[in-house]
Amino acid sequence: MDNSKKSFYSNFVKRILDFLFSLILIILLSPVFLIVTILVKEKLGRPVLFKQRRPGLNEKIFTMYKFRTMTDERDEKGELLPDSIRLTKFGKILRSTSLDELPELLNILKGDMSFVGPRPLSVKYLPYYNEVEKKRHRVKPGLTGLAQVNGRNKASWETRFAYDIEYISNISLMFDIRIIVKTIIVVFKRKDVTVRGTGQIENFHEYRMKKNKESGLKNGNW
Numbered sequence: 001m002d003n004s005k006k007s008f009y010s011n012f013v014k015r016i017l018d019f020l021f022s023l024i025l026i027i028l029l030s031p032v033f034l035i036v037t038i039l040v041k042e043k044l045g046r047p048v049l050f051k052q053r054r055p056g057l058n059e060k061i062f063t064m065y066k067f068r069t070m071t072d073e074r075d076e077k078g079e080l081l082p083d084s085i086r087l088t089k090f091g092k093i094l095r096s097t098s099l100d101e102l103p104e105l106l107n108i109l110k111g112d113m114s115f116v117g118p119r120p121l122s123v124k125y126l127p128y129y130n131e132v133e134k135k136r137h138r139v140k141p142g143l144t145g146l147a148q149v150n151g152r153n154k155a156s157w158e159t160r161f162a163y164d165i166e167y168i169s170n171i172s173l174m175f176d177i178r179i180i181v182k183t184i185i186v187v188f189k190r191k192d193v194t195v196r197g198t199g200q201i202e203n204f205h206e207y208r209m210k211k212n213k214e215s216g217l218k219n220g221n222w
Helices: 003-028 030-044 089-096 104-110 123-128 133-138 157-169 173-189 204-218
Strands: 049-055 061-067 114-116 142-144
Touching (some): 003 030, 003 173, 030 061, 061 104, 104 142
Parallel strands (some): 114 142
16 A cells, blocks of 8 residues: 555544444443443442553553453552452453453544554553654554554564554555454454463563663673
């Protein structure tokens, strides 16, 4: 696809499709929303929704919605306990099935996100991207993306970012459709799933700081 067609699709057609299909899905999945809401309220309490600031298009910060998956357990000092302790069995089920991400349909409806695009990551990661990796913010973040259908969160950070850039370079309607179809297959097969919050996934900023430190030591920068 040439640049003009790519721009027309990503800037206009994609937004129209995102709005229409997110609205349809919110209506169709309203019974699921209701059931999960009741279960979260019963098992984890309020608030039912977890809200977090994430960088979107051009690194503009927005509030992303998810179903809550952790308790508010704190230590004797009033500090929240580690995620691995607060993440309940019920929460793990929500995460492994991606049901916790259903409220992101509201973000798509609002225009903060798209169905397909690089996943919105923590604001804390922003200072640690290199110039190539920063390109992932040239499009709206997605509910799913090329990286999510190629190893999900089991792939290395470099691999995931490489898939993000590949997507941006080849964005098209057919590419989006293929990614959505593959996402449905991956979710139902529960393939390459590593549940967030279990300590098995290293935070990117910690990973990059460690790599930079190792690089500095190799180059004699003590």
